Every structure is written in C-alpha cells, then in structure tokens.
Amino acid sequence: MADEFELDTDDLQRRMDGAIQSLRTEFASLRTGRASGSMLEPVMVDAYGQPTPINQVGTINVPEPRMVTVNVWDKGLVQKVEKAIRESGLGINPQLNGTIIMLPIPELNEERRRELTKVAGDYAERARVAIRNLRRDGMDQIKKAKDGMAEDDQKIWESEVQELTDKYIAQVDKALETKQAEIMQV
Incomplete structure (x- = not known):
C-alpha cells in the first residue's frame, strides 16, 4: 500500500x-511612467451582474505615450467602467468623453x-x-x-x-x- x-x-x-x-x-499592470494597455488587465468591471475583465467590455488603446483610452461598447456600462478604474488603485483619474474613457498617465x-x-x-x-x-x-x-x-x-x-x-x-x-x-x- x-x-x-x-x-x-x-x-x-x-x-x-x-x-x-x-x-x-x-506586475505588468503596474505602470512605470509610460502608458500601457496591460495596466488595465486586472481591472474587473461589474457588468451584467458579474465581474468582467475590462477588455471584454471595451477596446483599450494607447494613442499617446501618456494616454490610455477605453472605448466602451455598451453605453450603459460607461459609469461602471469608470468606477472600476477609479477604485482599482492605479492612481489614474478617468475622464469621460461619450463612450470613450480617457486615462491621462501622470508623471510618477x-x-x-x-x-x-x-x-x-x-x-x-x-x-x-x-x-x-x-x-x-x-x-x-x-x-x-x-x-x-x-x-x-x-x-x-x-x-x-x-x-x-x-x-x-x-x-x-x-x-x-x-x-x-x-x-x-x-
């Protein structure tokens, strides 16, 4: 036996x-001074009654070295996405522009x-x-x-x-x- x-x-x-x-x-989500779409990977949005990764509710882009944008597909989720980013501890202040959430990356x-x-x-x-x-x-x-x-x-x-x-x-x-x-x- x-x-x-x-x-x-x-x-x-x-x-x-x-x-x-x-x-x-x-760790990839922790920014070191440059904008990166991966910094939003751990952010979960309360979408449709369950936690959903942010990249499943919108498109993440990095148009400039110090800017990340999230183009939210469902207009009804914009406020929830903004709230999730604000509460994520990333230290970023989201700015709304319709269904696009702009995240200016401040100098560290x-x-x-x-x-x-x-x-x-x-x-x-x-x-x-x-x-x-x-x-x-x-x-x-x-x-x-x-x-x-x-x-x-x-x-x-x-x-x-x-x-x-x-x-x-x-x-x-x-x-x-x-x-x-x-x-x-x-």
Whole structure:
C-alpha cells in the first residue's frame, strides 16, 4: 500500500507556475511612467451582474505615450467602467468623453512610486499566499494517504513539497525585487 502513493508534483508545480504567471500579469499592470494597455488587465468591471475583465467590455488603446483610452461598447456600462478604474488603485483619474474613457498617465513622483511599490508588495503577498495554499493542498494529500505509509516516506514527500514551495516563494521575491527596482528608477 505504501508504494502505491504517488503525489502529483507535476500538478503542484503547474499550479504554482500559474500563481507566478498571475503575479507577472499583475506586475505588468503596474505602470512605470509610460502608458500601457496591460495596466488595465486586472481591472474587473461589474457588468451584467458579474465581474468582467475590462477588455471584454471595451477596446483599450494607447494613442499617446501618456494616454490610455477605453472605448466602451455598451453605453450603459460607461459609469461602471469608470468606477472600476477609479477604485482599482492605479492612481489614474478617468475622464469621460461619450463612450470613450480617457486615462491621462501622470508623471510618477516619489510618493506615487512608493505607493506602487507597496501595491507590488501586496500582489507578491497574494502570490505567496496562493503558493502556500497549494503547499497545504499537497500536505493534505500526503496526510490522507498516511495510512499504511511509512513515516520516512511521509517525511520525504513533505520535504519535496516544501522544497517546491520554497523555490516558488523565492521566484516571487525575486520578481518583486525586480519590479520595485523598475518602479523606483527615475
């Protein structure tokens, strides 16, 4: 019975890769002084009774280096899109022009740079929490299979899951360090 247990470390690794990829997407949304359509990716709009990504309710364009526009397809959603952008924590003040929402990107000052590094830290912490939750799932699988498993085998599996977790947490920390350096660069 003990030999039959096989933890799917590939699945754990794939799911942890997903957490890292999600973190990279969130980091891409943090602006570093230039306009980018990807900065709006994490913004969710309450459209038709459910959270919807902003790129599914309008077209995102970057007509100038310091301007992003969102052309909302449904006139009834313009106010909701504007509200979602305002509450997103991006520090951008949307301006309405019919169904087009213009987002002028202000020059980053020292205070705003510090705020963005804190936001990046929050994103990184969420990724760490997701990875730790995956670690807990792996440990739970080991505990469920504990019956008939030698204690040494259990320790080996637990250490493997912990090593995987440590590896991915280190990736999160490295990505955060890089992003914070990029934000603080003048």
